[in-house]
Amino acid sequence: EVVLTQSPATLSLSPGETATLSCRASQPISNYLAWYQQKPGQAPRLLIYDASNRATGIPARFSGSGSGTDFTLTISSLEPEDFAVYFCQQRANWPPPTFGGGTKVEIK
Amino acid sequence: QVTLRESGPALVKPTQTLTLTCTFSGFSLSTNGMSVSWIRQPPGKALEWLALIDWDDDKYYSTSLKTRLTISKDTSKNQVVLKMTNMDPVDTATYYCTRITYNNGFYDYFDYWGQGNLVTVSS
Numbered sequence: 588e589v590v591l592t593q594s595p596a597t598l599s600l601s602p603g604e605t606a607t608l609s610c611r612a613s614q615p616i617s618n619y620l621a622w623y624q625q626k627p628g629q630a631p632r633l634l635i636y637d638a639s640n641r642a643t644g645i646p647a648r649f650s651g652s653g654s655g656t657d658f659t660l661t662i663s664s665l666e667p668e669d670f671a672v673y674f675c676q677q678r679a680n681w682p683p684p685t686f687g688g689g690t691k692v693e694i695k
Numbered sequence: 696q697v698t699l700r701e702s703g704p705a706l707v708k709p710t711q712t713l714t715l716t717c718t719f720s721g722f723s724l725s726t727n728g729m730s731v732s733w734i735r736q737p738p739g740k741a742l743e744w745l746a747l748i749d750w751d752d753d754k755y756y757s758t759s760l761k762t763r764l765t766i767s768k769d770t771s772k773n774q775v776v777l778k779m780t781n782m783d784p785v786d787t788a789t790y791y792c793t794r795i796t797y798n799n800g801f802y803d804y805f806d807y808w809g810q811g812n813l814v815t816v817s818s
Contacts, residue, residue: 588758621804630791630808631742642806674742681802682755686742 589613589677591687599695606662608690610675615655619679622651622660625689626671634673635660662692670694697721699731699792701812707782708818715812717775717792724750724770728797731775732805733766735788745790748775749797784816 590613600606610620618638623631633642635651638658648663662669675687703715715733722729730749736742746766747755756764765778775792790812793805 619801623805630811631805632808633804633806636804676742676804678802678804682747683744683757684802685744688741 588683589616589680589685591675591677591685593673593675593687593690595690596688597691597693599693600665601695602665602667604665606660606665606669606692608660608662608673608692610653610658610660610687612656612658612677616677616679618654619677620651620653620658621676621678622649623674623676624669624671625674626668631674665692667694697794697807699794699807699809701790701792701809703790703812703814705813706815706817709783709816711782713777713779713782713786713814715777715779715790715792715814717777717809719773719775719792719794721807722794723773724748724768724775726750730795730797730802731768732793732795733775733777734791734793734805735786736791736811737785737788740788743788745779746777747795747802782816787814787816789813 592611594609620638622635624634625631639651650661652659672689672691674689699719732747733745748766748768763780768775792809794807796803
């Protein structure tokens, strides 16, 4: 089973700043990684798939990069609605698909 | 427009069997490549994948929960049912059903989610 480790657990930033979130896989997973955003009381929403592709309707300030074991989600110029929890998920080894523990982006 | 909706009890007692139903629209589980998965999330914690059923009636389960889970589908009703036996307080979580597609030899990502069904396990 692929273990995904996200860091940091919490990121405290101000609107307008850039958020950089990390996800590390316990073994190479090529680019088979997605990022989800979850706001309080809501289901997760797919943001990025296959490491760097934005899902439908996702703003350009969200970008993903990485391959192998190290991946990054960057949110440029944080908007108030971007403060949420972000999870990464791999699909390289099925089953099971696994998720990271999450990074909370909070308002500083 | 794809939608999914979970239904089931909000409260179950320890040792009982949980039955959750996912009713969906906007796609069919008789279409090649279509699949539905269940994922849960304990309060304040991470997501945990539970089970998947696909258009070909293939089924996959979480290794750690495999003995307790059963997933099934009713294609005519656009429903997927998840049963989890011997519920315990540690199973308290929001249970989500999701759509996932199969392409080029891989399952993709969870692109549509229901709103979730919070299940509390307590006597």
